[in-house]
Amino acid sequence: MFDACVVGSGPGGVFAAYGLRGRRVLMLDAGVQPPAQPALDGNLYDVRRSGPDLDRELIGDDLRGLEHIFTPPASLKLKSPGTAYILDGAERLTPVVSETFRAAISLAQGGLANAWGAGVYRFTDTDLRGFPVTAAELAPFYDEVGQHIGISGAGDDDLRADFGDEPQLQAPVRLSRNVARIHAKYQARRARFQAAGVRLGHARLAVLTAPHKGRAAYAYRNLEFFQAHDPAIYNPAFTLREMIAAHEITYEPGWIVTRYEETESGVRVHALALDGQRSQVFEARKLLLAAGAINSARIVLASSHDFATRLPLSDNPIAVFPLIDPRAIGLPLGTHDAAVAQLNVIVEEAGRTLQGSIYGSTGALRSDLIANFPLPLRSGVAFARVCAPALTLLMLFYPETSRDTNYLQLRPDGALRAAYQWTPDTAMERRLCGLWRQLGVVCLPQLIQHPAPGGGIHYAGTLPMAAWPGRYMTYPDGRLHGTRHVYSCDGAVFPALPAKNLTYTIMALALRTATRLRGALR
Amino acid sequence: MIHRALFPRRPMPHGVAAGYEAARAKFFFDDVHARLVAFLAEHGLDAEAVEYALRLRHGPNGLTRRFQVMLTLCEVRSAYDGAFVQRERAAGRAWAGAPWMALRAAWKLARGMYLMRTHRLDSILHV
Numbered sequence A: 001m002f003d004a005c006v007v008g009s010g011p012g013g014v015f016a017a018y019g020l021r022g023r024r025v026l027m028l029d030a031g032v033q034p035p036a037q038p039a040l041d042g043n044l045y046d047v048r049r050s051g052p053d054l055d056r057e058l059i060g061d062d063l064r065g066l067e068h069i070f071t072p073p074a075s076l077k078l079k080s081p082g083t084a085y086i087l088d089g090a091e092r093l094t095p096v097v098s099e100t101f102r103a104a105i106s107l108a109q110g111g112l113a114n115a116w117g118a119g120v121y122r123f124t125d126t127d128l129r130g131f132p133v134t135a136a137e138l139a140p141f142y143d144e145v146g147q148h149i150g151i152s153g154a155g156d157d158d159l160r161a162d163f164g165d166e167p168q169l170q171a172p173v174r175l176s177r178n179v180a181r182i183h184a185k186y187q188a189r190r191a192r193f194q195a196a197g198v199r200l201g202h203a204r205l206a207v208l209t210a211p212h213k214g215r216a217a218y219a220y221r222n223l224e225f226f227q228a229h230d231p232a233i234y235n236p237a238f239t240l241r242e243m244i245a246a247h248e249i250t251y252e253p254g255w256i257v258t259r260y261e262e263t264e265s266g267v268r269v270h271a272l273a274l275d276g277q278r279s280q281v282f283e284a285r286k287l288l289l290a291a292g293a294i295n296s297a298r299i300v301l302a303s304s305h306d307f308a309t310r311l312p313l314s315d316n317p318i319a320v321f322p323l324i325d326p327r328a329i330g331l332p333l334g335t336h337d338a339a340v341a342q343l344n345v346i347v348e349e350a351g352r353t354l355q356g357s358i359y360g361s362t363g364a365l366r367s368d369l370i371a372n373f374p375l376p377l378r379s380g381v382a383f384a385r386v387c388a389p390a391l392t393l394l395m396l397f398y399p400e401t402s403r404d405t406n407y408l409q410l411r412p413d414g415a416l417r418a419a420y421q422w423t424p425d426t427a428m429e430r431r432l433c434g435l436w437r438q439l440g441v442v443c444l445p446q447l448i449q450h451p452a453p454g455g456g457i458h459y460a461g462t463l464p465m466a467a468w469p470g471r472y473m474t475y476p477d478g479r480l481h482g483t484r485h486v487y488s489c490d491g492a493v494f495p496a497l498p499a500k501n502l503t504y505t506i507m508a509l510a511l512r513t514a515t516r517l518r519g520a521l522r
Numbered sequence B: 001m002i003h004r005a006l007f008p009r010r011p012m013p014h015g016v017a018a019g020y021e022a023a024r025a026k027f028f029f030d031d032v033h034a035r036l037v038a039f040l041a042e043h044g045l046d047a048e049a050v051e052y053a054l055r056l057r058h059g060p061n062g063l064t065r066r067f068q069v070m071l072t073l074c075e076v077r078s079a080y081d082g083a084f085v086q087r088e089r090a091a092g093r094a095w096a097g098a099p100w101m102a103l104r105a106a107w108k109l110a111r112g113m114y115l116m117r118t119h120r121l122d123s124i125l126h127v
């Protein structure tokens, strides 16, 4: 019997396993592997200009890179031949049906973090309101995770108090021309912005700007939309491979965990092979669920044969503000700019805190955007060409709390039914547009986009933590109420969802849960 | 027809034509818009204008998706790099082109709506 069985190899699962090193750890994982990655050597724009044609690399022989035109994915990062595998099999094996919520579920080795933007922010005590854990308790776990994954950013700018101190921070990612101008304008009008509750600073990213633990620094190649596993961008699969190579865990990919049952001495974990042909039962003293907030909830409900309960579900709603710098219209595109976030922004508004990331406009194909412009398509091509150099995008996340309208429910056929409602605060967004204009950009409220619920891809809150949990809730140490051996190690445990991207905290909480268990499993 | 509407001065490369055909076979472009495309081609009508009028009225549709497929197939090819990526400084030209772009949009919308009405394209689409 294993000491512990971890389900899933995303950020939560990997840091659960990492914290359990030294014990006999089994990791059960769907574990879908990336296909051979497109052979793109160098910068996207340099390669494309000099030829050869990139239809095979960017669209694929099987035309995967066109599928999104017919069935839009939750993110453009999930649609190309080199990245679409991240969602492979999920619709068939772990479906979510909904009219109102578009779930992105990953069965890949490394999970959704194969495509993540790598924004990493420590939660403060304000963010942790409702959590039975304090920022001070989490600090050593953030430290350990941060040290392991490598983080870049600025430790001394206006976001320091919001994002916390990182003991080893690499230099921030280089700012593009437009973003540097925004940053400079902010610096010049800092007092005015701060009075309005807005703070801006360099992005905090799990993206290396200097080599770290054998991984190379970010090379500004603009391939994030087409290739997974850039060594500069942290991927849990990197840590997983290290642990496998060091014989620290037994990794069993190819299994969909369907349910568990507790025994006197531990847990029996039922799993189905990905091809649906075989099933197997694995035994361990402890079970750590890290299948993602949605799939972990499915496993828990299925283990109770419960088709009636509605579990809460949260995702950060998003507003995307296009910001256009008129002075850059018609200038050459910065083809070696960063495609990852360059700045972060914090907005304090009516007692809540919103958080956003500012991106340049390189990387994504123009064809994916042209039909969104209110122009005939040929004009749209010309418009995209001359305006892209002037465009930056602010992706602003709203905080979310658990609400009755937003839930998951298991159906007898194994599918989850999801429902979600959210309405943007358009008055506030209009006000923010006015503020962004003071950064020297044009911001039109009519152009703000609101991706459908689910598009935040920050899923959380299905098995929330509390000091005194009830059914389908978890104790502060991650243990699921009503069980003796089952723990939750992903976003499921969040009792509230602040606007700061959640994954760093998923990793820190998973490491904390596992570290405590490790002692108990002696 | 779709390639010509987007890039009127360029011959369609064989690879793009082949890609478009493969996409048609794989994604089963919907029948309704297939009838529309056939009608537009047969009568030599302005597909870009009709797409624009339809999109502004009803949102992206089957015709838009055909255009998006064509755009993507072109954008990934080096020969089209200049159409999609601004490599040189051309701010003056970009600004000077703005009124023309606005006029062209108005013209294409009027033309698309006119074509919809005179050729009763709505009846093909059942919208």
Ligand SMILES: Cc1cc2nc3c(=O)[nH]c(=O)nc-3n(C[C@H](O)[C@H](O)[C@H](O)COP(=O)(O)OP(=O)(O)OC[C@H]3O[C@@H](n4cnc5c(N)ncnc54)[C@H](O)[C@@H]3O)c2cc1C
Pocket: A007, A008, A009, A010, A011, A012, A013, A028, A029, A030, A031, A032, A075, A077, A094, A104, A105, A106, A107, A108, A109, A110, A111, A112, A113, A114, A115, A116, A117, A118, A119, A120, A255, A256, A257, A258, A290, A291, A292, A293, A295, A296, A299, A457, A458, A459, A489, A490, A491, A501, A502, A503, A504, A506
């Ligand atoms: C485009 C994009 C950008 C993002 N950007 C950011 C960002 O900048 N910052 C941030 O904090 N977050 C970001 N995220 C979100 C982040 O990726 C997720 O929060 C994070 O990956 C969740 O980790 P997890 O371990 O809980 O679950 P997942 O990453 O979903 O991993 C789940 C794991 O469980 C396995 N699994 C699932 N079901 C089963 C089952 N039944 N049996 C066995 N194995 C199973 C899967 O194979 C996978 O390994 C982004 C996500 C996307 C897609």
